[in-house]
Amino acid sequence: MRIHTCNDLKLPASIIAIGAFDGVHKGHQELILSARLQAEKLQVPFVLYTFDPPPKVYFQKVRLLTSLPEKLERLSRLGVQHVIVAPFDTHYASRKAEEFYEEIQALNPKGIWVGSDFRFGINRSGNVELLRERFPVHLLEPVRCGSGEVISSSRIRQLFNEANTLLGWNTDRINESS
Ligand SMILES: Cc1cc2nc3c(=O)[nH]c(=O)nc-3n(C[C@H](O)[C@H](O)[C@H](O)COP(=O)(O)O)c2cc1C
Numbered sequence: 001m002r003i004h005t006c007n008d009l010k011l012p013a014s015i016i017a018i019g020a021f022d023g024v025h026k027g028h029q030e031l032i033l034s035a036r037l038q039a040e041k042l043q044v045p046f047v048l049y050t051f052d053p054p055p056k057v058y059f060q061k062v063r064l065l066t067s068l069p070e071k072l073e074r075l076s077r078l079g080v081q082h083v084i085v086a087p088f089d090t091h092y093a094s095r096k097a098e099e100f101y102e103e104i105q106a107l108n109p110k111g112i113w114v115g116s117d118f119r120f121g122i123n124r125s126g127n128v129e130l131l132r133e134r135f136p137v138h139l140l141e142p143v144r145c146g147s148g149e150v151i152s153s154s155r156i157r158q159l160f161n162e163a164n165t166l167l168g169w170n171t172d173r174i175n176e177s178s
């Protein structure tokens with residue numbers, strides 16, 4: 001797997017999956033495998049475009065599920081050929097949707113795979129409908145767990161918090177008694 005930064009890679013054709021992919025959970029895995037399958041059928045490189053840190057970690061200070069090396073290791077195991085890691089900071093977040101299109105255009109995508117809630121550009125101004133005006137976009141139906149709930153990084157973070165509360169090792173009370 002080859003690792004690039006933004007505006008670095010140019011390709012005559014590609015299939016792209018875009019997202020934060022924090023945790024590379026089962027929903028992400030299905031999106032990645034669907035994109036990879038299309039890349040194999042068309043015999044073009046498969047590129048995954050991601051952000052470090054994940055935008056929610058940067059803006060909302062939520063817990064990071066997987067460090068960048070862990071995320072890259074999981075992506076490599078899923079057969080990703082190229083990863084673009086955009087350094088997500090105030091400067092990057094202020095880029096307009098138009099600038100993002102230009103960067104993506106340099107990869108000549110024959111298909112872009114995202115979930116229906118995908119947003120991009122300053123203040124989350126770009127959405128799937130806008131992306132569709134420029135590129136062939138493929139949407140994956142939300143992947144759910146056995147109980148029917150959609151799998152998401154946010155839900156996994158919440159479950160981690162609940163587990164830590166039950167374990168009871170994340171409170172000041174423990175230091176107080178020693
Ligand atoms: C060029 C660009 C600019 C962005 N600017 C913002 C922003 O100003 N505020 C924000 O909350 N997210 C911003 N994002 C992050 C997106 O809202 C979104 O989290 C990201 O594209 C990952 O998609 P995902 O959350 O569906 O994985 C930006 C993304 C891109 C590509």
Ligand SMILES: Nc1ncnc2c1ncn2[C@@H]1O[C@H](COP(=O)(O)OP(=O)(O)OP(=O)(O)O)[C@@H](O)[C@H]1O
Nearest residue numbers: 019020021022027114115116142143151152153154
């Ligand atoms: N359960 C799912 N089923 C299908 N696609 C998904 C699923 N979860 C995420 N995706 C898609 O995978 C890409 C990366 O998603 P993202 O990193 O935003 O994950 P997330 O789990 O929705 O994160 P968060 O809960 O922090 O918003 C996006 O295009 C998103 O729409």
